[in-house]
Amino acid sequence: MSETTHDGGVAVDAAPSPDEGLTAARLAARHGLTVSGARPSLTDYVRQLWGRRHFILAFSQAKLTAQYSQAKLGQLWQVATPLLNAAVYYFIFGVILRASRGMTPETYIPFLVTGVFVFTFTQSSVMAGVRAISGNLGLVRALHFPRASLPVSFALQQLQQLLFSMIVLFVVAIGFGSYPGLSWLLIVPVLALQFLFNTGLALIVARMGAKTPDLAQLMPFLLRTWMYASGVMFSISGMLAGRPEWFIRLMQVNPAAVYMDLMRFALIDGYGASHLPPHVWAVALFWAVVVFAGGFVYFWKAEERYGRG
Template identity: 50%
Template sequence: MIEAPVATATVPPPGGAPGDIPTAQELAAHYGLVRPGARPALPSYLRLLWGRRHFVLAYTQARLLTMYTGARLGQLWKLLTPILNIAVYYLIFGILLKQKHNTGSGNYISFLCIGIFVFTYTRESVTTGGKSVSDRLDLIRAVQFPRACLPLAAVLVQLEQLVMSLLVVAVIVLGTGEPLTVHWLLVLPALAVQTLFNTGLAMILARVVATVRDLGEVVPFVMRTWMYTCGVMYSIDKVTAHAPKVVATALKLNPGAVYIELIRGALLKSYPSPGLFTWGLAGGWAVVSLLMGFVWFWKAEDRYGRG
């Protein structure tokens, strides 16, 4: 008995002729299949990131709780660290180098404290955010989530640290004779735009360091150099009074200096309040940094943790 040949059916691709053998790409597109770990479209990525907001907050709190678990004083170091930093910088720049006369305020200790902690917020956000991906490869390879959660959480950790530092700063500012005024409320929008700026910069560095890990060791030196151009210990206006105009302008447009100016103008009555141009500049730096950083980071979403 002769058996009839068994017919083999083929699935025609969309729009293809019967009998054509579809490619894997055509079948995937036809049935809505995507490659595991593929980079989603930008709108979808934003929705995914928003959907993981609780994960970001939980991860942030976990990082905060583990920061000082090995220390005997534990979380008390959140307050001791800023106090010790103030003492060291005041000894060096206020007493030894006598920078008191190079400020726009007669209250040098408050002037110095604000500059230190505002810039430290940016410095630590960028430094820890830059390593947030390269140092968490085990988590990236084990769990599927938007990788932007990691630099975002790194910035939020530093924001909470800054809040603790600002409590110390507030006590020092009031203790040195500065009044509590309604202008203190301007600290909130100033920190908001600085946080956006820090987040964008952290995402840029996170992708760079994830690609070339050795660059993560260079970042602290770059940030230290940047600090000395931001007017942390001195007033840019006073120091550049006789400098070339291009130098003075470049230092004043420096985003690190801009955010320090906003906080000093809000907390210190003895310091000149920044104008609308400074606020606009701060917002512009924040928008540019966040947009560039987020898109730059998203473009490499499918490459983090591979290789």
């Protein structure tokens, strides 16, 4: 900065000395001032996120209510959409391509419906997560809150939608001879593990989508490929019979296939443990913990960059 002297000359202020900058930093620290938008520590971030738990729940419920507010059937589309998908897949894969090989219709139909509902849970969580930041820039720029609240809230929204749809899934299972038993209690840990996995994925794609919004256009193709490789419409062990054992096991430990198979094992009487890969619960726990923890840290590391630029 400069100013004019009494004799008409120009005097240039000296740049602040390092000592002055150090003094300012000490004063800021003494009075609790921090850099605007700075990323908090991981522990503080978790604490802030927990403090926003009521907002996360309320936001997810509001988004769920508004999702089909313009449709005449309203919330019924939460159930009708996966059921219609299952009907199409049954006609194509069950009737035309005979992908039900080795399974009776009483087993294959609940097998297919379960796969569609469970995979849709993951698919919808990813699609909502990839737009969590880029699609809510107004909210991100206007208010100060931990940005992870958004992808977590969207994953919670999809969980609530699945829980609503589970009523229909139970009706389908009972209608084809799979009655409630002790195995149905396994639904709770399966959903808990899948929710953790889905939330981790939502956090990962939320950061990627915040930097590259075009990822939202590519994601449906990636998810469709994942669906066809996960055994939604067919049994992996039955379809790949005769292939090398290591290849079958590799396909079975795909996380989407793991959670679908565990849900089928819990719900369907004709779907026994022989269809599951070895150590399936350990694999399910591994995917849930690793993807959730890794996704959370990955998202947190870019916290100060969301909504800028």
